[in-house]
Amino acid sequence: MSDFDERLRATLADERWALPADLALLDGAEAGARRVRRRRAAGAVLGTLAAATAAVLAFTLVRAPEREPRPPRPVTSITLPVPGGVARELVLTRDSLYVLGKSHIYRIDRATRRVAATSRKVSVAALDLVMVEGTLWVSERQITGKRARKDTFSFLHRLDARTLQFGEAIPVPGGMARTTAVAGTLWSRSVDRFGRWTFTQRDPRDGRVLGTLRPPWNCGSNAEIADIDRKAGTALISCWKPDGQVIATLDLTTGGARAQLGVQDGTHGLTLGTKGMVWYLTDHLTHVRIHQVDVATMRQRPGGDLAAVRPAPPDLLTGVGGRLWLRSPKQGALTCYDGATGRRLASYAMPRNAGSLPVAGDEGTFVHASGGTITIMSGTDGCLAGG
Amino acid sequence: MDAEFRDWAGVRLPALLRYAHLLTGDPHRAEDVVQTALTRTLLGWSRVHRKDDPEGYVRRTILRLVINDRRRSWREHLTASPPEPPPPPLAEPEERWAMRAALATLPPRQRAVLVLRYYEDMSEAQIAEALGCSQGTVKSQASKALAKLRAHLNETEVTK
Numbered sequence: 001m002s003d004f005d006e007r008l009r010a011t012l013a014d015e016r017w018a019l020p021a022d023l024a025l026l027d028g029a030e031a032g033a034r035r036v037r038r039r040r041a042a043g044a045v046l047g048t049l050a051a052a053t054a055a056v057l058a059f060t061l062v063r064a065p066e067r068e069p070r071p072p073r074p075v076t077s078i079t080l081p082v083p084g085g086v087a088r089e090l091v092l093t094r095d096s097l098y099v100l101g102k103s104h105i106y107r108i109d110r111a112t113r114r115v116a117a118t119s120r121k122v123s124v125a126a127l128d129l130v131m132v133e134g135t136l137w138v139s140e141r142q143i144t145g146k147r148a149r150k151d152t153f154s155f156l157h158r159l160d161a162r163t164l165q166f167g168e169a170i171p172v173p174g175g176m177a178r179t180t181a182v183a184g185t186l187w188s189r190s191v192d193r194f195g196r197w198t199f200t201q202r203d204p205r206d207g208r209v210l211g212t213l214r215p216p217w218n219c220g221s222n223a224e225i226a227d228i229d230r231k232a233g234t235a236l237i238s239c240w241k242p243d244g245q246v247i248a249t250l251d252l253t254t255g256g257a258r259a260q261l262g263v264q265d266g267t268h269g270l271t272l273g274t275k276g277m278v279w280y281l282t283d284h285l286t287h288v289r290i291h292q293v294d295v296a297t298m299r300q301r302p303g304g305d306l307a308a309v310r311p312a313p314p315d316l317l318t319g320v321g322g323r324l325w326l327r328s329p330k331q332g333a334l335t336c337y338d339g340a341t342g343r344r345l346a347s348y349a350m351p352r353n354a355g356s357l358p359v360a361g362d363e364g365t366f367v368h369a370s371g372g373t374i375t376i377m378s379g380t381d382g383c384l385a386g387g
Numbered sequence: 388m389d390a391e392f393r394d395w396a397g398v399r400l401p402a403l404l405r406y407a408h409l410l411t412g413d414p415h416r417a418e419d420v421v422q423t424a425l426t427r428t429l430l431g432w433s434r435v436h437r438k439d440d441p442e443g444y445v446r447r448t449i450l451r452l453v454i455n456d457r458r459r460s461w462r463e464h465l466t467a468s469p470p471e472p473p474p475p476p477l478a479e480p481e482e483r484w485a486m487r488a489a490l491a492t493l494p495p496r497q498r499a500v501l502v503l504r505y506y507e508d509m510s511e512a513q514i515a516e517a518l519g520c521s522q523g524t525v526k527s528q529a530s531k532a533l534a535k536l537r538a539h540l541n542e543t544e545v546t547k
Contacts, residue, residue, distance in 0.1 A: 004537065005505070011486040012409060012506040019404040019414050026396050029425035030389060036430055221419060242422075 028242060035243065075348070075379030080108065083115050087369035089129040090360035091136070096161070097360070097367060098136065099374070100129040105138060105164055108374075119164035130181035132204035136161045137186060139172065139179040156188060156207055170207040174198065176222075182235075183228040195220035199235070214255050215248075217241050226278065229295070234258055236278060236295060247278065249295060259298035279324055279342070292342055320361040323383055327359075327368075334368070336383035346383040350375070392432050396425055399442055406446060409502045410453045412491045424448040450503075450517055454495050489539035497532035500525055 043050070084101035091098040096116070097108040105119035128139045136159040154177035158167035172179075174190025181187075186204040191197045199213040215223055219239035226247075227236040234249040248260035263280065278293045293300055318325045323345070324337040332352035336345045351370045359368045365378040378384060400421070407417035407424075424445050428435055435444045490498060496518070503509045503517060515522045 004533075007482060007486055008501065008536070009505045011483045011490070012502060014483060014487075016487075017405050017408045018401065019408050019417060021397075021400040021404060022418070023397065023400075025400065025404075025418060025422050026393055026425065028422045029396070029429055030393070032422070032426035033389075033429040036426070221415070 032243065075346075075377055075381050075384060077348075078113065078376045078378075080113055080374045080376070082369055082372050082374055083108070083118070085372050087358050087374065088127075090358045090367055090369060090374075091129050091131045092360035092362060092365065092367055093131060093161075097374070097376070098129060098131070099369070100138065100358075105129065105159065107162070107164055110376075117162065117164045119159065120166060128179040130179055130186065131161070132181045132184060132186040134161060135159075135204050136164075137179060137204075137207070139177060139188065141177060154188075154190070156202070158207060168207065170202075172200075180225060182225050183230075185228055187225055189223060189225060191219075191223070194218070197223035197239070199223075199225050199237070211252075213250060213252060215239050215250060216255060216257055217246070227295075228252070232296075247280070247293070247298065249298065259296070261293060261298040261300070279319065279339075318359050320359060320366060323366075325359065325366065334366075336366075346381055348377065389429065389432075391436070392429050395441060396428075399445070403442075403445055403449065406502075407449050407453070409506055410450065410495070410499055412487075412498070420449055420452045423452055447517060450499060454499055454518070456495075485540055485543050486536070488543070489536045492539055493532050493535060497528050497535070500528045501532050501536075504529060 082101065083099060083106040084104055086102040087099050088102070089098075089100035095110055097110055099106045099108065100122070102124065103121050105122060106115050107117040108114065109116040122138065123140060127141060128137075130137050137156055138159060139154050139156050141154045154172040155169040156172055156179055157169050159165065160167065172188045172190055174192055177188060177190035179186070179188045186202045186207075187199055188202060189197060189199045195218045197215055197219045199215075201210040201212070202208060203210055213225075213235055215237060217239055218241065220242055221240040222238075223240065224238045225235055226238060228234075229236070229249075232249075233252045235252055236247070236249055238245065238247045245263045246260045247263060249258045250256065251258055278295050280291050280293070291300060318327065319339060322339045324339055324342070326335040326337065327350065328335070330352070332349055333347055334350040335347040337343060338345055350368065351373070359366065361367055364380075364384055365376060366384065367374060367376050369375070403421050403424070404417055407420045408414055411417050411420060427448055428441060428445050431444075432441075435441045438444075490501070493501070499518065500514060503514045504511075509517065511522045511525045514525045518525065
């Protein structure tokens with residue numbers, strides 16, 4: 001056995017991998033099992049009815065061919081090499097496309113399609129690139145200890161949108177910090193060591209704290225903010241509680257839940273549609289399904305779900321420019337749906353087997369990057385440019 | 388039945404947590420995975436217990452949960468390489484610290500192959516069975532993982 005093998009073996013055998021055995025874990029496991037048993041019992045009572053319903057639904061799905069997309073008129077696709085070879089985030093504006101690369105941020109001039117500015121080196125811990133009210137922000141995570149969540153903090157940097165010069169660095173306390181642009185507002189979010197998440201609204205001009213919002217639950221593993229409804233005074237959030245994920249509207253003043261929906265299977269790509277609809281995708285063994293939820297009531301819209309039966313998950317759902325984009329890398333397909341009705345509008349080819357696929361866009365343009373190539377699609381078909 | 392399960396799980400919990408921690412590299416994720424695996428075990432406790440290998444069942448479940456967790460692809464990812472790598476904790480030898488950092492850069496399946504081979508001392512055939520793949524795949528995954536570790540460690544040394 002080589003020294004290297006010995007070293008690896010010694011590292012894996014190190015006592016630092018040991019964790020304190022908290023018996024609360026067993027309580028959690030028992031509670032989870034009780035919930036499943038209750039569901040099974042209820043399921044048994046309703047079994048016959050459910051089986052009949054499922055048979056009818058299955059028959060309907062098999063018989064009803066998926067509505068054909070409107071024949072697309074020509075859509076121009078421009079491909080550019082990704083500066084630096086890797087794109088982790090894309091931000092599209094009227095005249096520029098910003099790319100968070102592996103070690104730099106780039107500004108590509110949309111007219112000349114050339115790199116117009118390059119930032120100073122950023123670390124691989126730079127995770128989010130967002131633009132709010134013309135100001136570009138990037139968050140960069142620092143990890144200072146082995147208990148990463150507990151000891152992590154981040155900096156939020158303001159960048160000059162033309163030159164990509166770094167401005168102020170604003171510390172964001174807490175772990176797992178991320179930054180999001182939501183409905184024209186800038187938010188950071190982070191978690192304390194007890195699993196309590198805090199959303200912090202910041203002034204997009206200088207990063208000053210404008211207010212905070214705390215979900216009423218312990219969202220241990222993750223919490224995200226998807227939308228702000230200023231008129232209703234609510235925020236749409238997603239929270240991974242220990243007993244399952246919920247999507248909910250929270251009162252912006254009190255933080256209390258106005259309406260909530262448990263998502264048993266966990267969402268992939270909770271994304272905002274239009275006309276008060278939110279969409280999310282659940283990934284099953286044999287297919288994915290897109291669900292439609294009314295934000296005001298947090299109820300699934302009857303018959304509003306899109307049955308997207310595909311044998312090869314995972315697919316990813318993104319909301320861009322009022323459209324829902326279902327990315328199916330294994331099929332090499334990109335499908336565009338109407339953000340209000342879920343109607344399928346068009347489908348396009350995309351690179352097969354692309355991994356993580358950052359996207360950006362507006363009503364007339366959809367941009368995605370994979371495999372070292374940025375593809376800018378623009379046109380006037382039924383999906384792009386509002387159809 | 389639950390009392391019997393609780394007695395067993397209470398004793399095996401530290402080992403299971405450590406195993407999950409090795410596979411995930413994240414203590415919080417390890418706790419989540421172990422709790423989910425124990426929930427599933429409890430649901431099938433009478434069957435699992437009858438086969439006299441509850442621990443094997445839980446470990447296989449933990450492994451599957453770690454490798455098949457697609458949700459993480461769009462959830463948080465703690466980065467492997469902080470901008471300025473922190474100094475190793477005082478009590479930890481620097482080379483071991485570097486190896487831990489290198490392990491954190493591996494994808495779940497490659498990391499799992501190394502954990503099963505170097506920590507669990509499993510043969511290639513056993514690893515292939517646990518991961519549901521061929522022995523050839525295990526060999527190639529192990530080879531790729533070791534190459535990555537070596538490259539990462541060399542890079543770290545050069546940086547210093």
